[in-house]
């Protein structure tokens with residue numbers, strides 16, 4: 485049962501001003517933030533539980549205040565103490581543990597936005613009035629040829645699952661090599677237009693003078709060299725999808741014409757007098773920040789707003805290193821090679837590289853290592869443990885990172901070094917390693933998987 489529920493203590497301004505008494509800080513502060521717990525994944529995904537002041541038990545036992553029908557969590561797994569500004573989560577000695585950002589905790593202060601994992605269930609604390617249904621996590625680890633099991637990628641898959649069938653135009657944002665083209669192709673394949681053509685126009689790869697004719701087509705004699713009528717990409721994509729790669733490169737004078745295509749589905753070939761109606765979906769992609777381009781006057785605001793109605797952002801690989809083992813296996817699979825092709829040491833190195841060229845760079849390196857041997861591995865930035873006799877050193881690159889990110893990198897490095905030495909010492913015996921390190925087996929496995937140190941069959 486929920487205990488100790490207390491009524492709200494928010495006082496009106498009128499009371500404070502007229503009484504003249506000293507007002508306790510908690511009364512003078514903002515109105516109490518009401519929170520709810522959103523179930524992002526697991527058997528109960530999509531449910532939410534409002535939290536009022538007081539104490540809640542969470543577990544699979546029917547007597548818990550918040551019952552989660554997840555076999556991987558304990559009957560009484562966690563206790564939540566809801567305070568005015570935060571929630572204290574206390575693990576009730578659960579069998580499989582409670583985790584936040586990959587780390588096991590016994591007691592943790594949660595705030596709006598925190599995500600915790602119990603078994604296969606992920607729970608997010610959000611303000612009561614939030615409309616965060618879009619954050620529910622897809623259970624899939626791939627969408628078309630896009631692969632990823634991280635929370636960030638599963639959020640992307642949730643969006644793509646919703647966007648694909650609708651047929652509305654979509655804007656894909658992301659750094660180079662994050663899979664924007666794969667994403668566009670997958671949207672096409674999962675839509676009702678899949679039987680129609682998928683036409684790619686790379687606006688960064690076409691001479692600006694040819695873009696107009698490439699997109700809108702031309703009539704015979706419209707310009708020197710126009711020897712016959714030619715349909716542009718929008719017409720050629722009839723019944724299908726046009727992928728406009730690097731849409732930020734579209735010259736300013738052509739932008740109103742793209743807006744007309746998007747709003748009215750009409751194109752006029754270069755040199756023609758009349759408009760033709762086209763039937764296609766536009767998926768556009770950009771690696772530049774279009775909002776900035778709008779501020780700098782390089783991109784029309786109206787076109788940006790029209791394009792950005794449905795937007796998806798692909799996260800860079802450095803923000804989801806837990807996807808690296810899965811991506812490595814996907815590349816090996818496409819080459820017809822088993823996961824065992826790469827040694828645990830190579831995998832560990834791949835898992836710690838920052839991948840500025842994202843998945844494309846990872847794919848290239850894996851292919852090179854398979855074909856040329858491990859000498860093809862890129863030069864890795866020094867590990868935090870490579871600091872010589874004085875112990876760990878922080879690299880210059882890390883010192884320039886935001887504090888949180890720099891700290892995370894250092895911890896990642898420590899975890900990896902620790903695990904490698906532990907596993908070597910225990911000759912891959914997980915039970916022994918878990919006893920020696922004094923950490924739970926399930927958590928140890930999770931850490932090994934995170935660092936690419938666990939074989940597919942579960943052993944280290």
Ligand SMILES: Nc1ncnc2c1ncn2[C@@H]1O[C@H](COP(=O)(O)OP(=O)(O)OP(=O)(O)O)[C@@H](O)[C@H]1O
Pocket residue numbers: 629630631632658659660661662663664665666667729771811814843844845847
């Ligand atoms: N999530 C992913 N899963 C599997 N492979 C991926 C993924 N993302 C990227 N790749 C690989 O990286 C390559 C590059 O991806 P893609 O061309 O889609 O990136 P992009 O974001 O369009 O890059 P650019 O901005 O440079 O055009 C793909 O051919 C594919 O091999």
